[in-house]
Amino acid sequence: MATMKDVARLAGVSIATVSATVNGSAFVSPELRARVTEAINRLGYAPDGVARSLKKGRTQLIGLIVADITNPFFTELVHVIEAAMQDAGYSVLLCDTDEDFEKERNYLRILQTHRVDGVILAPTGTGDAYQGLKTLSERLPLVLVDRALPDLGLDAATVDSFAGAFEATSHLLDLGHRKVATIIGPRHLAPARDRLNGFRAALEARGLEVRPDFIRSGSFREEEAMAGAQDLLSGADRPSAVFVANNHMMIGVMRAIATLQLNCPKDVSVVGIDDFPWANAFTPRLTVVRQPVEEIGRAAVRLLLARIAGPAPQPVHEVLRPALVIRDSCAPFPLQ
Amino acid sequence: MATMKDVARLAGVSIATVSATVNGSAFVSPELRARVTEAINRLGYAPDGVARSLKKGRTQLIGLIVADITNPFFTELVHVIEAAMQDAGYSVLLCDTDEDFEKERNYLRILQTHRVDGVILAPTGTGDAYQGLKTLSERLPLVLVDRALPDLGLDAATVDSFAGAFEATSHLLDLGHRKVATIIGPRHLAPARDRLNGFRAALEARGLEVRPDFIRSGSFREEEAMAGAQDLLSGADRPSAVFVANNHMMIGVMRAIATLQLNCPKDVSVVGIDDFPWANAFTPRLTVVRQPVEEIGRAAVRLLLARIAGPAPQPVHEVLRPALVIRDSCAPFPLQ
DNA sequence: AACGATTAGCTAAACGTTCCGCTGGCGCAA
DNA sequence: TTGCGCCAGCGGAACGTTTAGCTAATCGTT
Structure with missing residues (x-):
């Protein structure tokens, strides 16, 4: 060379x-x-970019740590962020933690030794595992996406999960459903927690009781959701509608419905979080809460670039509004 | 620091x-x-990894250039490759070309200045645009995935698209369909071309005529496939079965079917390429040709690591077998 | 004619490592 | 006591850039 x-x-x-x-x-x-x-x-x-980086102290590299690239939400996020960063002259080091906190730690270390100019992180651990992160963020520009960390005062771009869940649940209630259940994600993650709270609040706003046996929480994974849904829907006292808190879990729920020979929306109405191309292609076309993925990605990139460029600004937490997309997976109750 | x-x-x-x-x-x-x-x-x-890289001449970075990360096939591929590379001590610079050859060129340049130790590439251009690639591969370990480039003598890990298409089409023919159409991808890409050939061969093997008006080729995108399918299925002389050559296009086809108020599989049977979680969750559960994504990814990583480690070995082209997964989207013809 | 101002292009010192080849202190044999 | 071998640890040169400061040439002014 x-x-x-x-x-x-x-x-x-x-x-x-x-x-x-x-x-x-x-x-x-x-x-x-x-x-x-x-x-x-x-x-x-x-x-030689390496020599240049050594001299200039900047690598034109950023780290992007996502929890699960296999989830269309993150796929889209990666897509948007990669493109925007590329436009700004940065390349993206992709790290997929598989929802494993140890891997996340490790990636953070690796990114530091690669001397990335900044990191966009979708954290996967519980809040109290992030003591060191604030200190780290003083040396290394850092922006959180999708999942905020309470009280750390870090830049973040997330969506209003409470509002999304509230709206989704209210939609079911508006249709006349009273026995409404939810399949929710891991409670230590802010979005899952917020969605559960939104679900609860929607019920309580109408003076309805929140039945603990109608709340199934676990990982974000398909199998667990399928098992939960199967259990929920095969009981005698079956809910007439289910609010599903994520993408993967929606697959599990739909498979459970098919396995039980039930019909959606005739037997069960279903509303989910995360829109994605397939949701609109099959029967039934899914009613979902659309997350503004592109906006989240752009916001995260904007925040990170600002932090890389300038003297550390005040931490900003951008919260974006999701929107309910009504399709065919929710029917009025009782059926006419 | x-x-x-x-x-x-x-x-x-x-x-x-x-x-x-x-x-x-x-x-x-x-x-x-x-x-x-x-x-x-x-x-x-x-x-400091940068200083270390400068001294040692190796960065522990590889570039991964995919054509469209939004396609579940590539998502899964990225997932597998990232994990395997990580295990081998390498981090992955992700590049998404959006099927744009100019972007691909540009990424290749950027990766070189970052002094990556190797590149895994899913090329997006026509074969004759890759004159320089062979020379490049002498300096930079390079492995192709999913899409081989004819006659360049480069390492590659791909699937036998001809066999997949042949099997899928034969399945339709076995079910009694005679008016079988296909929605195929861009002809300059090896997999799309092979799939078209496989489709043709299956028909010809039974002495059936290949009707040009039953072949719709275009980009791999959803909209185009939807338009093609709508046109195809709304004509008087409607095919009773369709072979769809990729993931995104399958969405378009399913949407076209829904829009035309047709029923799959009663009115049209459909078989696709690429399995993915959602294919098994909705009605109808899709019959598809499953690509061995994990094996492709692992093979690509193995080839690249060998090339990075050793004195350049003979180029290897690994071709993996896909498998037909039969579900509910194909019905016998005529319907009993 | 002498002086400073201007400027094209150069020299050389970093940046933070790795690793070759050397030093100097020690133990042991004669 | 001297000579020798051994080896833990050190000094310093590289890796390929960027960039501060310098030099020497050119020009315009007085």
């Missing part, structure tokens, strides 16, 4: 001049410029 | 000793080792 030194020698100039030509950082006479460019082409020279 | 120099000073040893302690690259007496470790902890020292 040719270096600046080789280019300099071939062009008969100093390496400083080569550097100036490559970066346009100083005036170089047209004549020398031509000689340098010629030499660059002859040698197929390309600047 | 503390450096080795700081650690050395605090521990009262030389930089070389710190390096030896950190890397275990030379014997260090227990006493000094203890002093060094103590100093490291006190200062919160973490090695």
